[in-house]
Amino acid sequence: MTTTVITGIAELVTNDPARADEGGLLGLLTDAAVVVEGSRIAWVGPAAEAPDADLQVDAGGRAVIPGFVDSHSHLVFAGDRSAEFEARMTGETYTAGGIRTTVARTRAATDEQLTSHVARLVAEMRAQGTTSLEIKSGYGLSVHDEARSLAVAAQFTSETTFLGAHVVPADTTPEDYVALVTGPMLAAAAPHARWIDVFCEDGAFDVDQARAILAAGSDIGLRGRLHANQLTYGGGVQLACELGLAAVDHCTFLADDDVSALAASGTIATLLPGVEFSTRQPYPDARGLLDAGVRVALASDCNPGSCFTSSMALCIALAVREMRLSPAEALHAATAMGAAALDRDDVGVLAPGKAADLVLLDAPSYVHLAYRPGVPLVAGVWQAGRPTV
Numbered sequence: 001m002t003t004t005v006i007t008g009i010a011e012l013v014t015n016d017p018a019r020a021d022e023g024g025l026l027g028l029l030t031d032a033a034v035v036v037e038g039s040r041i042a043w044v045g046p047a048a049e050a051p052d053a054d055l056q057v058d059a060g061g062r063a064v065i066p067g068f069v070d071s072h073s074h075l076v077f078a079g080d081r082s083a084e085f086e087a088r089m090t091g092e093t094y095t096a097g098g099i100r101t102t103v104a105r106t107r108a109a110t111d112e113q114l115t116s117h118v119a120r121l122v123a124e125m126r127a128q129g130t131t132s133l134e135i136k137s138g139y140g141l142s143v144h145d146e147a148r149s150l151a152v153a154a155q156f157t158s159e160t161t162f163l164g165a166h167v168v169p170a171d172t173t174p175e176d177y178v179a180l181v182t183g184p185m186l187a188a189a190a191p192h193a194r195w196i197d198v199f200c201e202d203g204a205f206d207v208d209q210a211r212a213i214l215a216a217g218s219d220i221g222l223r224g225r226l227h228a229n230q231l232t233y234g235g236g237v238q239l240a241c242e243l244g245l246a247a248v249d250h251c252t253f254l255a256d257d258d259v260s261a262l263a264a265s266g267t268i269a270t271l272l273p274g275v276e277f278s279t280r281q282p283y284p285d286a287r288g289l290l291d292a293g294v295r296v297a298l299a300s301d302c303n304p305g306s307c308f309t310s311s312m313a314l315c316i317a318l319a320v321r322e323m324r325l326s327p328a329e330a331l332h333a334a335t336a337m338g339a340a341a342l343d344r345d346d347v348g349v350l351a352p353g354k355a356a357d358l359v360l361l362d363a364p365s366y367v368h369l370a371y372r373p374g375v376p377l378v379a380g381v382w383q384a385g386r387p388t389v
């Protein structure tokens with residue numbers, strides 16, 4: 001197998017806990033090298049000790065980080081909601097009611113149109129340093145349209161999530177719809193999905209409905225995750241912790257009990273600051289969560305309604321500037337913790353045996369991700385050992 005050594009790395013973020021003593025949270029190494037063999041990392045260490053390899057790449061005194069792990073996105077949709085965004089920016093409030101607009105457009109799109117739209121967004125993400133991503137369904141809301149949304153998503157990632165329980169479609173009752181989601185829709189979706197998710201919120205699904213939907217998914221082998229506490233206080237976060245879900249996402253409106261439940265559980269709180277940025281909502285108390293011992297991830301939530309960004313660098317910049325994470329905490333949350341939120345230990349960390357998913361920054365330090373908001377800083381991306389950008 002061909003080996004490549006990347007030298008000239010001024011600053012290498014490994015996220016390797018074995019390097020925490022000297023390298024802190026990010027397992028930082030300066031003046032470092034990485035050897036890639038096939039799709040995996042073969043060696044990481046000081047440049048002076050780097051072994052020979054078949055090929056050599058010079059990072060030119062720039063920083064290398066693990067590729068971003070975006071653990072929450074809704075990429076399978078058609079149309080856009082720029083008019084809704086414009087109305088919001090001139091005074092309207094975000095209610096999630098616009099989801100039904102996207103459902104109508106998505107149902108009307110062909111498989112080819114959906115696939116090429118997802119391909120475009122995935123390429124947009126990769127060019128910005130995202131090497132692992134989760135994709136949800138949730139704009140089909142019929143047996144046929146949820147199953148085909150997931151089949152499209154599965155062409156781009158193994159981290160596919162069935163979100164039939166996004167909202168109740170206009171032409172049915174909540175009771176009938178929950179029966180559909182937990183019955184025929186789940187059966188049609190399951191072959192294409194690894195996860196099941198529910199939008200647990202006033203106006204979407206309540207805690208009892210979420211519990212029933214997650215239980216049905218679990219019975220058929222899908223792992224649970226949850227949208228909760230985005231727009232109001234409620235019981236979603238507590239449910240996620242009680243069930244030991246991998247992640248509960250949004251966590252914008254949290255009571256003290258929610259924070260202590262998260263701290264006592266293994267459930268990751270995935271914060272999506274692009275949503276607050278795009279809906280003019282207050283940001284979640286990320287600082288309070290970390291200080292309470294909660295494990296926090298950052299993700300984009302890329303979707304046509306509440307947040308149409310694919311930029312993890314923007315999420316990092318927002319987390320640092322608006323939610324008082326340190327630049328190191330924010331980058332860790334966007335990589336290693338994103339991986340943990342997907343229950344993955346092969347990505348988000350640069351260590352021997354892990355996936356060779358690396359990003360070369362056009363900057364000497366990872367700090368520039370937050371220090372230079374809005375500036376494209378990705379100079380190169382390797383995914384599974386192959387240069388893709």
Ligand code: NIG
Pocket residue numbers: 074096098099102199227230275301303304305306307
């Ligand atoms: O994560 N909260 C529910 N779902 C998406 C928004 C979907 C939409 O508005 O189209 C979210 O914010």
Ligand code: FE
Pocket residue numbers: 072074227301303
């Ligand atoms: Fe979402």
